[in-house]
Amino acid sequence: MIPRLPGPLVLVGLGGLGTPAAAALVQAGARHLRLIDDDHVELSNLPRQPLYGTDDLGRLKVDAAADRLRAAANDAGLALEIIPSRLGPDNADTLLGDAVAILDGTDGVTSKLLLNEAAIRHHIPLVHAGAVGTDGQLVTILPGETACVRCLFPDLRETDELATCQQSGILGPVVGAIGLRMAAEALAIAAGRRPELAGRLAMLDGVRLRWRTIELRRNPRCPTCA
Ligand SMILES: [Zn+2]
16 A cells, blocks of 8 residues: 655656556556657567557547556546656756656666756656666666665766667566556555665666676765665
């Protein structure tokens, strides 16, 4: 049971990670979500983004996702905030500052660092995730307590774009599994429990279907959270 929350669970990116996470949150009873994405549904999205169908091609992802989530909730109690914008430095504080938790379903270094910095600045738990090829990973950051994204990659620059799923391909079941665990982490936060992956990086090998988890240490010289 999820108590009434003081703010939304914020999903940034409604792609392969964000759509299974959003569906799982609503099915588990989350009733206040903010969906942020400025992309439109494309044919190549359909195999791994379960909220969209062929009728949605060309629509804004936030609109198509909202229709499906409202149908899944099957009642009037679902508060959905639809933000068809790209998250950037100019709107991050407004869109993230009141979040109960932030779920990172984005693809790219710039947005991941931006989310990390905003989460630390506003002291909001961040469920950070990524997937490329047949591998996926996630970790929950509790600001002031656990390692942040910068602690892990102190030298990462915004120009160091990692291989993205557009370049490397991606396995649908891997993002689905990572997305579901993202939802489980956010639900634990919403219920006032400590998320299982607070400060622990879970990595999924999608070929062997094996999870591995490692403890993360804070970096005392981290430029973001130290
Ligand atoms: Zn840090």
